[in-house]
Amino acid sequence: MTIALTEQTLGSLACLIPGATRVFRQYKLDFCCGGNTSLRDAASQRALDAQAIAEQLAALGGHSDTQPDWRNESAGTLIEHILERFHERHREQFPELIRLANRVEQVHGNKADCPVGLAEHLWNMQQELESHMLKEEQILFPMLQRGMKLPQSQGPIAVMRFEHDQHGAALERMAELTNDITPPENACNTWRALYRGLEELRDDLMQHIHLENNILFANASAE
Known part of the structure; x- marks a missing residue:
């Protein structure tokens, strides 16, 4: 699952996974204006470990969120x-x-x-x-x-x-x-x-x- 996550865009992950935006803010990844950039590329640009971030996101996957799924x-x-x-x-x-x-x-x-x-x-x-x-x-x-x-x-x-x-x-x-x-x-x-x-x-x-x-x-x- 985490390998697939690294290839998805920040924008799609922000929509898909409740709490993803908090993780992106933690690593200063631009999920709004840079939403079309893949997690792998965005992490590479900041010399971050995309796989480790993907694992954090995967751990959030089953958690509920107070916001509705706006999609x-x-x-x-x-x-x-x-x-x-x-x-x-x-x-x-x-x-x-x-x-x-x-x-x-x-x-x-x-x-x-x-x-x-x-x-x-x-x-x-x-x-x-x-x-x-x-x-x-x-x-x-x-x-x-x-x-x-x-x-x-x-x-x-x-x-x-x-x-x-x-x-x-x-x-x-x-x-x-x-x-x-x-x-x-x-x-x-x-x-x-x-x-x-x-x-x-x-x-x-x-x-x-x-x-x-x-x-x-x-x-x-x-x-």
Whole structure:
């Protein structure tokens, strides 16, 4: 079984095995924007043992998960989940994270490990993600809810996938600014609260992109 798992894509494994996304985050494997990459190739790129990761995934195979199998849900049901769980949540996350980042930079900007530039980066992420979500809400999602697939949805889906890649690059930059979201030992409570929020944002955005790229858009492109 584990040999077969190494040949499957990260996106398909994230859909197939409950808890797989937690394993991928542990090893920093990109299952959302890089969802079409096989586990073997993704592990090789990071000098990881694909077989060992596959064995971890195999051990999860029989475990239950609190989330439904979104592959078996209608486009409308999945879209409602994305809107409520991710679009609304992202709009709540950014203002507070930007406030905290500004506070940390103002107080600790003279320290070598201070994430200088993070507040501006988060503001840019917020603007880009808001524009992206509005295009989904006003154009693509209504098309998919009406049952439109290819070729009508091909253009909007291609744009959304491209912008997802940009969001992935923004997450990488966020990690660079924050030592992979690792606070220094002497970090104050505000600094630690900021990084806890950043970790949540990263997890949420990666799961958000995964559900769209690997399930919603893939299903719309299947016929």
